[in-house]
Amino acid sequence: MSIRSDFPLIVNPPYEPFCYADNAASTQQPRAVIEAMQDYALHMHANIHRSPYRLAENASHIYENARKTLAMRFNVPHQGVVFTSGATSALNMLAFSLSQELKPGDGVLLSLLDHHSMIVPWQEAAKRHQLKIFWAPYDRETGCIDLNAVKDIVQRHPEIKIMSIIAASNALGTRQPVEELIYLARSANIKTIVDGCQIGLEPTDLQRMKVDFWVVTAHKMFGPTGIGAVMTPHEGIWDTLPVYQTGGGAISMVHQNNTLFAHGPARFEAGTPPIQAAYGWATAIEYLNRHSFYRENRYLRQLTDYAVEMFKNISGYRVLFLDSNDRLPVFSFVHDRIHPHDLATYLDHLYGIASRAGHHCTMPLMESLELPGTLRLSFTWYNTKDEINKCVKALEQATGFFNV
Numbered sequence: 001m002s003i004r005s006d007f008p009l010i011v012n013p014p015y016e017p018f019c020y021a022d023n024a025a026s027t028q029q030p031r032a033v034i035e036a037m038q039d040y041a042l043h044m045h046a047n048i049h050r051s052p053y054r055l056a057e058n059a060s061h062i063y064e065n066a067r068k069t070l071a072m073r074f075n076v077p078h079q080g081v082v083f084t085s086g087a088t089s090a091l092n093m094l095a096f097s098l099s100q101e102l103k104p105g106d107g108v109l110l111s112l113l114d115h116h117s118m119i120v121p122w123q124e125a126a127k128r129h130q131l132k133i134f135w136a137p138y139d140r141e142t143g144c145i146d147l148n149a150v151k152d153i154v155q156r157h158p159e160i161k162i163m164s165i166i167a168a169s170n171a172l173g174t175r176q177p178v179e180e181l182i183y184l185a186r187s188a189n190i191k192t193i194v195d196g197c198q199i200g201l202e203p204t205d206l207q208r209m210k211v212d213f214w215v216v217t218a219h220k221m222f223g224p225t226g227i228g229a230v231m232t233p234h235e236g237i238w239d240t241l242p243v244y245q246t247g248g249g250a251i252s253m254v255h256q257n258n259t260l261f262a263h264g265p266a267r268f269e270a271g272t273p274p275i276q277a278a279y280g281w282a283t284a285i286e287y288l289n290r291h292s293f294y295r296e297n298r299y300l301r302q303l304t305d306y307a308v309e310m311f312k313n314i315s316g317y318r319v320l321f322l323d324s325n326d327r328l329p330v331f332s333f334v335h336d337r338i339h340p341h342d343l344a345t346y347l348d349h350l351y352g353i354a355s356r357a358g359h360h361c362t363m364p365l366m367e368s369l370e371l372p373g374t375l376r377l378s379f380t381w382y383n384t385k386d387e388i389n390k391c392v393k394a395l396e397q398a399t400g401f402f403n404v
């Protein structure tokens with residue numbers, strides 16, 4: 001596929017053989033992003049929003065343009081985007097800020113599929129503010145949040161004020177009924193936070209979804225590490241929320257005895273932000289925009305269906321929720337007699353397959369499945385059917401290698 005040649009690390013791999021199948025952790029960067037980041041460092045670097053010289057003014061412009069680019073892609077107002085250092089910092093910010101408006105006994109609904117970066121900040125907030133945590137269960141057939149169960153929990157517990165859920169599981173690859181959950185939450189006056197990290201490459205209309213907060217991270221969207229965002233369709237909302245990290249940039253006035261905080265996204269962007277990474281991320285989004293989403297999504301659909309067919313026939317392994325409808329090309333493998341870490345090391349050393357082993361930052365989910373962890377293979381736009389065939393062959397030969 002033509003898109004493959006846009007990714008230097010994929011076409012000129014660091015070693016041979018090489019197959020990158022860890023895209024749920026981080027995607028690779030296209031040449032355009034790498035060159036933009038270098039160009040920024042060579043010709044455009046300065047601090048922003050303060051100094052009046054032209055280089056600094058241009059850097060401010062670059063940073064604000066990146067905000068606009070992200071906002072347009074997710075259909076939120078320009079001022080509806082707060083940049084953070086990644087999804088984890090975005091989710092910490094939301095839990096810290098929103099929890100201050102809750103009172104002891106109020107509830108937060110999390111899902112058993114959530115990532116630790118969603119769960120742990122709310123556990124800590126719950127300790128600070130005596131909040132109750134409720135868990136949305138998932139259907140054991142489909143790997144999807146059980147809507148009826150959530151409806152029931154919400155009806156029985158009017159104290160639930162926040163629903164914090166994942167859009168698609170990074171451990172299982174199963175998509176969640178996000179729109180239905182948002183609708184359900186809105187009708188019960190519950191604020192919604194969605195971790196959209198695993199579907200960051202997909203076109204998503206947040207205005208239409210009427211979500212309150214949606215979190216993404218650049219390094220899963222062909223962009224650099226070190227930058228993520230919280231987005232909202234309600235642009236005035238930042239001014240109503242208690243501040244999180246404070247300091248320069250997030251203020252409008254500081255007196256000896258008190259501080260007035262800035263309006264808009266600046267209120268949540270204390271300190272020097274990741275300007276270069278914002279430029280790189282905007283370039284990644286422009287790259288996505290240049291390619292037809294629909295064409296690439298169709299390719300990914302075909303690749304996913306192909307992988308599902310191939311993985312169905314692998315003997316000796318259980319692939320979790322393989323039959324789930326409309327899944328992502330993210331697959332979790334379990335072998336009764338081979339530890340996932342051994343499998344991942346074997347795949348790397350013998351076949352150059354980059355995979356992920358462990359709990360995938362979803363320990364409550366692994367506990368519910370009674371598994372210590374899984375081996376995860378995750379694919380994206382630049383992966384090929386040939387690579388999936390290689391993964392199948394390598395996995396099949398593992399049983400001989402480990403003599404099980």
Ligand SMILES: Cc1ncc(COP(=O)(O)O)c(C=O)c1O
Nearest residue numbers: 086087088115117170195197217
């Ligand atoms: C679903 C999900 N949420 C949150 C995160 C955390 O993202 P970040 O690395 O940007 O903090 C990840 C990354 O592994 C993820 O897969």
